[in-house]
Amino acid sequence: xxxxxxFAPSPTGLLHxxxxxxxxxxxxxxxxxGGQWLLRVEDIDPPREVAGSxxxxxxxxxxxxxxxxxxxxxxxxxxxxxxxxxxxxxAADLVFPCWCSxxxxxxxxxxxRNGRCVASPDPERPPAWRMRVPDVVVAFDDALQGPQRQNxxxxxxxxxxxRVEGYYAYQLACVVDDAFQGITEVVRGTxxxxxxxxxxxxxxxxxxxxxxxxxxxxxxxxxxxKLSKSAQAHPVDPADPLPAxxxxxxxxxxxxxxxxxDAPALLASALERFDPARLPRLAARAV
Ligand code: GLU
Numbered sequence: 320x321x322x323x324x325x326f327a328p329s330p331t332g333l334l335h336x337x338x339x340x341x342x343x344x345x346x347x348x349x350x351x352x353g354g355q356w357l358l359r360v361e362d363i364d365p366p367r368e369v370a371g372s373x374x375x376x377x378x379x380x381x382x383x384x385x386x387x388x389x390x391x392x393x394x395x396x397x398x399x400x401x402x403x404x405x406x407x408x409x410a411a412d413l414v415f416p417c418w419c420s421x422x423x424x425x426x427x428x429x430x431x432r433n434g435r436c437v438a439s440p441d442p443e444r445p446p447a448w449r450m451r452v453p454d455v456v457v458a459f460d461d462a463l464q465g466p467q468r469q470n471x472x473x474x475x476x477x478x479x480x481x482r483v484e485g486y487y488a489y490q491l492a493c494v495v496d497d498a499f500q501g502i503t504e505v506v507r508g509t510x511x512x513x514x515x516x517x518x519x520x521x522x523x524x525x526x527x528x529x530x531x532x533x534x535x536x537x538x539x540x541x542x543x544x545k546l547s548k549s550a551q552a553h554p555v556d557p558a559d560p561l562p563a564x565x566x567x568x569x570x571x572x573x574x575x576x577x578x579x580x581d582a583p584a585l586l587a588s589a590l591e592r593f594d595p596a597r598l599p600r601l602a603a604r605a606v
Pocket of ligand 1: 326327328329361493506507511
């Protein structure tokens with residue numbers, strides 16, 4: 320089976336160091352395996368979207384030498400496919416409508432459990448739709464972080480797959496599209512490690528294959544917080560890609576040749592020395 324990896328940014332801001340690390344890490348794993356590297360724009364959350372950022376991210380990647388095998392998939396154009404997956408879950412009675420408010424869930428730390436809604440149905444208001452999550456432990460072996468186990472009901476509860484506003488949740492869209500794109504290994508940041516059991520559960524419920532997972536360490540800021548777009552992390556500059564690309568490779572402990580060159584040359588020299596088994600595991604300050 321051909322290795323297929325992907326980078327799946329949300330267009331909530333410009334490409335920043337943390338997402339460059341995920342892009343470079345997933346690209347290196349795919350190229351090292353002689354496989355393909357695909358892109359997916361996760362534009363399913365219009366209220367959080369920053370206008371123009373999807374195009375800016377897609378335009379920035381080639382400047383860093385990160386060229387995908389084919390055009391990007393846009394989740395905003397995939398609604399009909401998510402509808403089919405949702406209907407399949409509904410037909411199997413694996414989802415239920417929920418009118419619970421945040422206040423009603425506060426006593427349970429915001430987590431909804433036991434597969435039933437404590438609020439009364441409100442014909443005036445559309446519901447959110449939740450998975451009916453049983454008392455089940457989902458286990459998987461992360462290629463970098465090692466064996467993982469999560470009691471899904473305890474940790475995630477009856478998670479939302481379609482929001483009140485009618486948008487599909489990241490978990491559902493991600494699972495449907497990883498399968499659609501034929502992804503064999505998901506390489507992304509450890510901020511998504513605890514989403515993975517929900518995604519594996521959805522794959523089982525939908526009869527979709529489970530890819531391998533490799534969660535990369537997070538880049539932290541000086542205060543030890545995750546560098547993220549929402550925290551206004553500095554965007555990386557595609558007009559001057561080498562400094563950020565060198566930092567991303569150093570963060571992933573990948574050696575490069577001392578020779579100077581452009582971004583594709585730097586990536587090529589990194590690829591020669593790259594060994595996925597030697598990636599660092601723990602979060603660290605962005606270098
Ligand atoms: N869209 C997510 C993000 O930008 C990544 C999702 C994934 O890799 O599964 O954080």
